Amino acid sequence: MFVSQLRYSTLLIAVSIGLLNSTLAxxxxxxxxxxxxxxxxxxxxxxxxxxxxxxxxxxxxxxxxxxxxxxxxxxxxxxxxxxxxxxxxxxxxxxxxxxxxxxxxxxxxxxxxxxxGYWGLMIVHQDSPYNSIAEILEHANELTFGNGDPNSTSGFLVPGYYVFAENNVDPRTAFRRTLNSNHETNALTVANGQVDVATFSTDSMKRLEINHPDKADQLKIIWQSPLIPxxxxxxxxxxxxxxxxxxxxxxxxxxxxxxxxxxxxxxxxxxxxxxxxDQLLPIRQLELFREHSQISSDNSIDDETKQARLSDIETQLENLNNRIQSLSES
Missing domain, CATH: 3.40.190.10 (Periplasmic binding protein-like II)
Incomplete structure (x- = not known):
């Protein structure tokens, strides 16, 4: 009985210390x-x-x-x-x-x-002779490109898929020079004539119109993405x-x-x-699409490894599509 009481008392002390520590934390x-x-x-x-x-x-x-x-x-x-x-x-x-x-x-x-939601943009200077993505890609080897931060949705991932992957273009090699910067830097360097074309976004454009309206006036939008959450x-x-x-x-x-x-x-x-x-599901789709395109065109990967990796991506895409379909029906 004494042992039981001792165990019970020890348990109470342990619980009390735990509660005290929790309160302190x-x-x-x-x-x-x-x-x-x-x-x-x-x-x-x-x-x-x-x-x-x-x-x-x-x-x-x-x-x-x-x-x-x-x-x-x-x-x-x-x-x-x-x-x-x-x-x-x-x-x-x-x-x-x-x-x-x-x-x-x-x-x-x-x-x-x-x-x-908001939209990704491609911008050039107001006086630029270029008015479309097709013209930009045609003359890419003559141009300096301001790409976005590699972890940016509107500045990197979305244009990376819709502008470059869908046109089978690698911006790292297509342009004369490629720089990676944040949205504001991209806009200012285009406005100042230091970069020929750059990624941007509609929400950043609104902020630029407040903070640097004179620079915003010098920009021309030549491409707008589908809606981004x-x-x-x-x-x-x-x-x-x-x-x-x-x-x-x-x-x-x-x-x-x-x-x-x-x-x-x-x-x-x-x-x-x-x-x-779940907000990220369409973004995950874009990332997988981009990865699929890169692997498909990578001749340095042997056929067996390439097919295995592509099959894995296709399975992930199918699961994502099923998840999105399920959410749309619920």
């Missing part, structure tokens, strides 16, 4: 770290984001610190190593965060026009549920007041809606 959540990719100058984005982060801090009762990075990869890595808790990504980088950094989509942005917000899936609940409540209700809409205006957003990882 919870009380230690004093800061939320928010990752933001600098698709334009960091100073511009810091000024635009701070009022929103201040409102988030007040609503959650904790400090909210921004983490600005010059490319998507740095924000993905920051989430992977628990340096940030939540981040604003493009769809391509969100896919990387979900697959490799324990990320989970919980919301997506709604544009100031009410759109839950609007940018997702991603949190670490292992974030405490209570913090998740508070974050989601704050995000999904933000934009209801005139003051909040004014805060979101510089980002060209009107609010947010709930989302999940």
């Amino acid at each position: 919870h009380s230690e959540v004093e800061t939320i770290r928010f990752g933001i990719t600098s698709t334009e100058s960091s100073q511009n984005q810091a000024d635009q984001w701070q009022p929103f982060l201040d409102d988030m801090s007040n609503a959650l009762g904790v400090d909210v610190e921004p983490f600005f990075a010059t490319d998507y990869s740095a924000v993905i890595q920051a989430m992977r190593f628990n340096k940030i808790d939540i981040a604003w990504y493009g769809n391509k980088s969100a896919m990387e965060a979900v697959d490799r950094a324990n990320g989970e989509i919980f919301a997506q942005t709604v544009s100031s026009d009410g759109d839950q 609007s940018d997702p917000l991603v949190w670490r899936s292992d974030l405490e549920q209570e913090i998740k609940n508070k974050l989601q409540q704050f995000i999904l209700s933000y934009g209801e007041t005139a003051a909040q809409r004014e805060v979101l205006e510089p980002m060209n957003w009107s609010g947010f809606v709930a989302s999940n990882n």
Whole structure:
């Protein structure tokens, strides 16, 4: 009996310590770290984001610190190593965060026009003689191309498939010179005559019209992509549920007041809606299509290996198609 009582007392002590540690761990959540990719100058984005982060801090009762990075990869890595808790990504980088950094989509942005999506663009200078993708590809070996960040959806993945893969063109070898930069840099270098053609996006164009209207006037759009789902917000899936609940409540209700809409205006957003990882399904399709095209045209791969890899991709595509069909019917 004494042994039983001892075991029971030990169990109570262990449970109490566990509860205490849990309470302490919870009380230690004093800061939320928010990752933001600098698709334009960091100073511009810091000024635009701070009022929103201040409102988030007040609503959650904790400090909210921004983490600005010059490319998507740095924000993905920051989430992977628990340096940030939540981040604003493009769809391509969100896919990387979900697959490799324990990320989970919980919301997506709604544009100031009410759109839950945006479009990738190809731009040239207003005075450029080129007016179509066909003309650009015909003269590619004479031109400098401003490609997007490799983890950018609108700046890299979407034009990579619709402009280049569908035309059996490798931009790395087709152009006289290819550079990779963020959206704002691409636009400014085209406007300044330093790059002949570049990738861009409609949401970045709206921001450029606010921050650099004179430069926006110097751009000409020669291609627009199919609709891309609007940018997702991603949190670490292992974030405490209570913090998740508070974050989601704050995000999904933000934009209801005139003051909040004014805060979101510089980002060209009107609010947010709930989302999940299924938002990435069409992006996954694009990535697999692009990979399939690259492997098909790669003569350095032996036939047996090539067929095995292509078959695997085709199976993944079939599973994706079935998933998308199932969602559309539900």
